[in-house]
Amino acid sequence: MTIRTTPRSGVDDHPVAGSGPRPPRRRRGDGGPALAFLTPSIIVFVVFVLGPTVGVLVLSFYDWNLLSDGTFVGFDNFDRLLHDHRLLGVYGSTTYMALVILVVNVVLGLLLAVLLETRMPRLLRGFFRLSFLFPFVVSASAVALIWRFLLNKDLGLVNYLLGLLHVDRIDWLGSSAFAPVSIIVVNSWKTIGFSILVYIAGLQSIPNELREASIVDGANAWTRFWRITFPLLSPTIFFLVVINTITSFQIFAEPRVLTQGGPGDASRTIVEYLYDTAFGDFDLGYASAIGITFMLVLIVLTAIQFRLSRRWTFYE
């Protein structure tokens, strides 16, 4: 991570892809200014990202409960991971909830964004946008608390409305089948507005001429969507898939407030399990080992997405 400040001559190796003519010939490299511009970020990066990352790796080889001195235990914590049935269950429920949230946000978000971009009065469009985005800026714990009222089995609004449709009362927060569904609904309800907004931005950047030309050519709405909108929107979709994956695997507040991860581990997420292990059981070494598995999962998922994206994303 060293930045050499040795001067470099010439501009031939100018690596920035930019448009227009090359900048005036500078005789020296920009090592000095670069260091100055980067220093603030480097300091916070080293102390609060790199240091703790190394710390997680080191801690995962220790048995430590905060009070006594830690003891080096080699690969014991990783051995424990392999035999931890709860960990597997928690990864199962986390993956289930994260994938459904991802699909809902990316697919339903696209549908709502496309509908929002159809012809309608300005004021109405503004109202729709405002209401879709608003839950995104409200804190997750406030959102979860509201839904704790609404999903109450005996008195909640949701079961009341379902009752009007002659559906039996559902134990939204207390049954292992519906607790994860509740987390999915509440989290998507809160976060889908962000995806919708990013889609709107992507849709608006598609030139109108393409759409008009295809109408002249007699393409119907369905063909237009798949032949024009979807390919041109694919970088936006890819961005949302990557971001929604990372954020939905990190869910913590909703299960914490709504279900405490229960019943059993039915709605427990990996972050909640890590938190309980570290700050409930004070099993810091094992919690660090769990953290490493989580990091590996995110790295593998992102790598897969980048690999697959080459098949379906389209860049102009």
Added chain:
Amino acid sequence: MSRLVPRVLTFLVLGIAALAITAPFLWIFRGAFSGSDAELYRLPPTLHPSNLTVHNFGNVTEQVPYFRFFLNSVIVSTSITVAQLITCSTAAYAFARLRFRGRNALFAVVIGSLMIPIQVTIVPLFLVLSKLGMTNTLWALILPGIFSAFGIFLLRQHFLALPRELEEAATIDGAGHVRTFARIVLPLSGPSLATLGILCFTYWWNDLLLPLVMISDTDRQTLPVGLVLLAGRFSTGSLGTIAAGIAMAIVPVLVVFVAAQRYIVQSIASSGLKL
């Protein structure tokens, strides 16, 4: 006729979605004025004035230091946002416009750190901050949030897309990098900076994990934890008080959001988030 059906369907879908999102807020606002638990849960809800009260709001401030929570949240989110805008924009400028050895490697490290969220490193982070004597202070909530790989990436993409001609003209006029950055690049980057600011502020305003881990004094908690503390008194307090607490947490956000919504929507929309 054939064009009417899709239009009706469009408004039906959008209308249902908007209702599903706004109804819970309206319900909690009404609940904040309910005089008893039975009244809060009365279905369908009524708006008859004899059943409504404003006492719940007073009860909130009696039960928890609500304004303290609010102030703490404002301090933490604002500090992180300002610090992130400074560190991310300077780093992004270096990555977008300066030539130095190891630039690509360093940028790869930044992008790689996207995959190490704070949840992974929370344990050593807690240890570092407690060694520095900062746990149980607001510093423990501010400092870990400042570095943002996403912010650097977002701003770098934006800086790369800026026309170089203006910067070149400035260089010919004898402006150095600091001046070019402050006088040319930053003023052209309003929407991107606003987008980063909004996303950063809302993320840290909403965060529950860090304050739960770092803070033990009630007086130093932020609003999300404060609400959970208030709701923890489900057994003793009235439900109307909890509803009032939630409403009091939402209203300021709502006011700012409605006032700035055009700007928020415009800035995120025009910054064209994609990979």
